[in-house]
Amino acid sequence: MTATLQAPPKTRRVVFPFTAIVGQEEMKLALLLNVIDPKIGGVMIMGDRGTGKSTTIRALADLLPEIEVVANDPFNSHPCDPDLMSDQVRQQVEEQIPLSIAHKKVTMVDLPLGATEDRVCGTIDIEKALSEGVKAFEPGLLAKANRGILYVDEVNLLDDHLVDVLLDSAASGWNTVEREGISIRHPARFVLVGSGNPEEGELRPQLLDRFGMHAEIHTVKEPPLRVKIVEQRAEFDQDPLKFCEKYQAEQDNLQQQLVNAQNLLPQVNIDYDLRVKISEVCSELDVDGLRGDIVTNRAAKALTAFEGRTEVTVDDIKRVITLCLRHRLRKDPLESIDSGYKVQKAFGRVFGVDIDA
Numbered sequence: 001m002t003a004t005l006q007a008p009p010k011t012r013r014v015v016f017p018f019t020a021i022v023g024q025e026e027m028k029l030a031l032l033l034n035v036i037d038p039k040i041g042g043v044m045i046m047g048d049r050g051t052g053k054s055t056t057i058r059a060l061a062d063l064l065p066e067i068e069v070v071a072n073d074p075f076n077s078h079p080c081d082p083d084l085m086s087d088q089v090r091q092q093v094e095e096q097i098p099l100s101i102a103h104k105k106v107t108m109v110d111l112p113l114g115a116t117e118d119r120v121c122g123t124i125d126i127e128k129a130l131s132e133g134v135k136a137f138e139p140g141l142l143a144k145a146n147r148g149i150l151y152v153d154e155v156n157l158l159d160d161h162l163v164d165v166l167l168d169s170a171a172s173g174w175n176t177v178e179r180e181g182i183s184i185r186h187p188a189r190f191v192l193v194g195s196g197n198p199e200e201g202e203l204r205p206q207l208l209d210r211f212g213m214h215a216e217i218h219t220v221k222e223p224p225l226r227v228k229i230v231e232q233r234a235e236f237d238q239d240p241l242k243f244c245e246k247y248q249a250e251q252d253n254l255q256q257q258l259v260n261a262q263n264l265l266p267q268v269n270i271d272y273d274l275r276v277k278i279s280e281v282c283s284e285l286d287v288d289g290l291r292g293d294i295v296t297n298r299a300a301k302a303l304t305a306f307e308g309r310t311e312v313t314v315d316d317i318k319r320v321i322t323l324c325l326r327h328r329l330r331k332d333p334l335e336s337i338d339s340g341y342k343v344q345k346a347f348g349r350v351f352g353v354d355i356d357a
Contacts, residue, residue, distance in 0.1 A: 014240035018059035019250035022229050024052060027215040030323050031060050033302040034191045034212065036261045040298045041212025041291075042170055042192030044155070044203070044327065048219045053195040054153060061108035061149050065255050069147075071102040074139045075186050076147045083173065084147060086186050107148035109141050109190075111166075113157055120162060122186075124179045137184045142166075142175040145190040155194030156203050163203070166192060167210040209288070212295045213320075214327035216340075261305040268301040270312040278317060280350045285342065287328045296324040314351055321347050 021028065030043045045053050070077040070089050078084035079101050085093070092099060111120065122140035141150070150166065152158060169175045175188035194203075194211065202208070220226050236243040244251075275297060282292045299320040304312045322340035329342060348354065 014244060015058050015062040016055050016233075016236055017244055017247040017251055018056070018063040019254055020232060020236075020243070020247045021052060021056055021059060022225060022232065023220050024056060024217050026323065027053070027056060027217050029303075029319070030213045030215040031056065031191075031193065032258065032306060033299050033320070034193075035060065035064065035258055036302040036306055037265060037298055038189060038191050040295055040302065041210070042167075042194070044208065044211040044214045045193065045195040045217060046198050046202075046214065047195075047217030049197055051217045051219055053217065054151075057149065057151050057193050057195070058108060061106055063251060063255055063258075064106040065259055066103045066105055067147055069102055069104055071100040075143050076104070076107065077187070078147065084187050084189060107144060109145040109148060109150050111141060111150060111152045111158075113154055115141065115162070117162060117165065120165060121175055121177050122184075124177060124182050124184060137177070139186070140175075142169050142188040142190075143186055146187050148190055150190045150192050152192070152194045154196055154200065156196040156201050160204065160207065163207050167207065171210065208327045209291060211327065212291075213299065213323040215323060216326075257306065257308075260308065261302070264308065264310065265301060265305040267310050268304050268312065269310060270297055270301055270304075274300075274312060274314070274317060277350050278321070281321065281343070281346050282325065284346045284350065285325060285329055287325060292325050292328050296321050299324050314353060317351070318344075318347060318353070 018028075027043075027045050027047075030045075034040050034043055047053060067076070068079055070079055070085075073086060073089060075086040075089075077086050077089040079089075079099050082090055082093075089099065118140065120141050122143055123138045125136035125138065150170075152163075152166065155163065169188040170190065170192040173187060173189040174185050176183060176185040178184075192211070196203075208214070220229065232243075275293075278296050278300075279293050282290075282296075285292075287293075296317065300312045300316045303316045303320055304310065322343045325343045326340050
């Protein structure tokens with residue numbers, strides 16, 4: 001008699017749970033804040049090899065709740081928000097053609113190092129456009145990443161021109177492709193996450209400045225913690241489903257906390273005096289441009305919303321300001337990035353608080 005094999009209950013690939021990740025609090029906080037407010041502008045994660053960068057980012061994508069999309073739309077268009085709709089969907093809405101709506105997991109797109117600009121941005125079939133008079137557009141990775149996460153491992157090894165394209169799309173929320181006088185644009189609102197190993201070189205300061213936050217991660221030094229990480233990984237590899245079940249309640253709670261934070265964010269207020277002091281810190285540190293001020297304000301609000309409050313406190317600013325400013329201090333490309341001491345020192349002076357407290 002032959003035994004029948006049962007299909008596994010979960011067909012999706014099982015991912016290590018976000019709430020089970022030990023340590024690396026700085027990276028986890030930066031990622032969560034960018035999910036709450038994607039306008040922060042993404043995260044650059046720099047750290048040693050084998051510190052769980054990719055694992056954490058995949059875990060974050062898996063943690064996020066499903067989103068409503070227009071069915072069979074290559075851009076994951078939002079059924080109600082015009083800023084997140086492709087031109088075709090917007091036209092359907094204007095003509096009052098009913099949209100079919102589907103729910104899907106937030107997409108995480110991995111950008112391969114050898115990707116060409118066409119692969120990233122998409123291509124226009126000129127021949128088809130000329131012969132049939134239609135805009136034949138083949139969507140690229142930016143289209144797929146709309147309303148999701150775009151992850152670039154070893155971003156410091158990526159061609160500068162491509163990094164520029166990614167950062168432009170992340171900042172504007174749109175991707176425009178122009179070929180032979182034909183122009184097509186589509187929404188490209190995503191959380192940009194770059195990671196790299198400092199030994200392989202840093203990004204140029206002007207590209208680095210375009211990332212909203214910069215998280216540093218180091219190898220865990222405490223032996224008991226290292227043992228815990230090793231044991232967790234072994235347990236997960238042995239029986240992924242059983243391991244994930246253990247953390248399901250925590251995962252659900254965190255997911256709900258993120259949803260609540262996104263809804264609460266528009267009501268969060270940051271006092272005028274605190275905003276002036278943030279700008280004072282940026283001015284004292286001689287930060288070029290105003291991105292540092294804008295991102296620090298946004299990140300502080302996102303953290304406040306994440307904790308279910310509506311008034312930003314000095315402590316909220318203290319917890320995010322290093323992440324938002326440390327990579328903006330470097331004037332010389334050969335200089336290394338500040339670990340955060342300079343930022344905290346300036347913060348302590350301007351806000352009149354003890355940074356060691």
